[in-house]
Amino acid sequence: MSTNSNSELRIPDYIPIEIQVEIIKHLPIKSLVRCTLLSKVFNAIIKSRSFITRHSVRYNQMHHLLSRYLIDMNDEFQQNYVSIIDNDNFPQNKLPITVHDTVNRIYPEVSFVLGSSHGLLCLFESENNIDTKCFIWNSFIQRCIIIPIPDPKHWVVGFGVCPDTCDIKLVKITDRDSCNSVNWDIEVYTVSSGVWRTIPSYKPRKSIDLTLNSAVLNGIIYFLAKDDSGKTRSGHCRNMFVTFDLTSEKIGEVYLPDSLAFLSGFLNLSTRMESLAEIHDYKEGEQRVCDVWIFKHVFPNSCEKLFTFKAPNDSYDKVLGFRKNGDLILMRSTPSNERQI
Known part of the structure; x- marks a missing residue:
C-alpha cells in the first residue's frame, strides 16, 4: 500500500482484490477506517459482517x-x-x-x-x-x-455469532405453557437474512424454567435454567443449563453436579479465559461472598471452584465479569453516586 503526493491512499491496480483484502485484514482499526475511503468496493468489504468478524478474531489488538x-x-x-x-x-x-x-x-x-x-x-x-x-x-x-422481537410472551432470547458462517444470530425460545403442548417454540434470526424463521420445536420436561441469564462460548449459547422437579426441602430448585448450538441450531440440556446444582443466592454466567464460568454471589453474615466456578475439558463434570472472594457487605454493588488475565471485575457506588470499577 502506498500514498501519492497528496497523501491519499492508493493501492496498485495490478494486485488482485483477493490479495488486497488479505493484506488489509492485518491492519489496526484506525487504518481500516481510513481504507473505507479508498473506494466503494473497499468500503463495502470492510463494513461487511464476515470481514468484521474475522478481523476481530485475527487481529491481536x-x-x-x-x-x-x-x-x-x-x-x-x-x-x-x-x-x-x-x-x-x-x-x-x-x-x-x-x-x-x-x-x-x-x-x-x-x-x-x-x-x-x-x-x-x-x-x-x-x-x-x-x-x-x-x-x-x-x-x-x-x-x-x-x-x-415478535410476540414477546413467555420467552427468552440469546445472542451469538456462528463460528462457521460468521453470521450474527438471535435465538428466541418460547414456552407457551398451554394445555395442548409443552413444546418450546424455537425461532432464529440471522442478520444476513433479516427475518425470523421457525425451526423444529423442542420438548423439554415441564419442570424447566429458562432465564435471560446467558453466556456464549465456542459457538454455543448457555442459558441458566431451573428444574422445579428437583426442589430441596428448603425449596431450592436444581440449577442447570439449556444450550443452543449456533451452527447446528439444536437445543440441549446440561445437568450440573450437586456442588453447583443447589446453590442459592445470585448466579451469573460469564466467560473467563476461554472457559465457561459461573459466579455465585451471596451473603454470609456481615460479609459478601463471591465464589467463581469454571468448567474445563469434559463439560460439565470438570467444574471446579477456582476461588472465593470475601468483602464487607457494602464494599461493592455488582460483579461485572473478568479481565483478560482472569481477575474478577467489581463495581461499586461512591457517596457522590459515581460508579467505580
Missing part, C-alpha cells in the same frame, strides 16, 4: 473493556459508556467512546446488556413486554441495527 453504567439523575437514569484499556494500569486508562445515536436513544430504565461476541454488543430493551427489541452495536465502525 490491545484488549479493551466496554463498560455501561447508569446514573440516577433526579429520578431519571442516564446511561454512560466508557472504554477501559485492560493493561497493568487497569482500570486507570479510560478512553471516551462515541456512542451511536440509536444506542443513545435506548431507554436506560428498561434495558440491559444481553451479551457480547466478536466485538459486538447486544443490548435488550423491553417496555411492558410489548415493544421489545434488540440492538446489535459495533462500536468500532459505529454501526447499529435494531431487531424487533
Whole structure:
C-alpha cells in the first residue's frame, strides 16, 4: 500500500482484490477506517459482517473493556459508556467512546446488556413486554441495527455469532405453557437474512424454567435454567443449563453436579479465559461472598471452584465479569453516586 503526493491512499491496480483484502485484514482499526475511503468496493468489504468478524478474531489488538453504567439523575437514569484499556494500569486508562445515536436513544430504565461476541454488543430493551427489541452495536465502525422481537410472551432470547458462517444470530425460545403442548417454540434470526424463521420445536420436561441469564462460548449459547422437579426441602430448585448450538441450531440440556446444582443466592454466567464460568454471589453474615466456578475439558463434570472472594457487605454493588488475565471485575457506588470499577 502506498500514498501519492497528496497523501491519499492508493493501492496498485495490478494486485488482485483477493490479495488486497488479505493484506488489509492485518491492519489496526484506525487504518481500516481510513481504507473505507479508498473506494466503494473497499468500503463495502470492510463494513461487511464476515470481514468484521474475522478481523476481530485475527487481529491481536490491545484488549479493551466496554463498560455501561447508569446514573440516577433526579429520578431519571442516564446511561454512560466508557472504554477501559485492560493493561497493568487497569482500570486507570479510560478512553471516551462515541456512542451511536440509536444506542443513545435506548431507554436506560428498561434495558440491559444481553451479551457480547466478536466485538459486538447486544443490548435488550423491553417496555411492558410489548415493544421489545434488540440492538446489535459495533462500536468500532459505529454501526447499529435494531431487531424487533415478535410476540414477546413467555420467552427468552440469546445472542451469538456462528463460528462457521460468521453470521450474527438471535435465538428466541418460547414456552407457551398451554394445555395442548409443552413444546418450546424455537425461532432464529440471522442478520444476513433479516427475518425470523421457525425451526423444529423442542420438548423439554415441564419442570424447566429458562432465564435471560446467558453466556456464549465456542459457538454455543448457555442459558441458566431451573428444574422445579428437583426442589430441596428448603425449596431450592436444581440449577442447570439449556444450550443452543449456533451452527447446528439444536437445543440441549446440561445437568450440573450437586456442588453447583443447589446453590442459592445470585448466579451469573460469564466467560473467563476461554472457559465457561459461573459466579455465585451471596451473603454470609456481615460479609459478601463471591465464589467463581469454571468448567474445563469434559463439560460439565470438570467444574471446579477456582476461588472465593470475601468483602464487607457494602464494599461493592455488582460483579461485572473478568479481565483478560482472569481477575474478577467489581463495581461499586461512591457517596457522590459515581460508579467505580
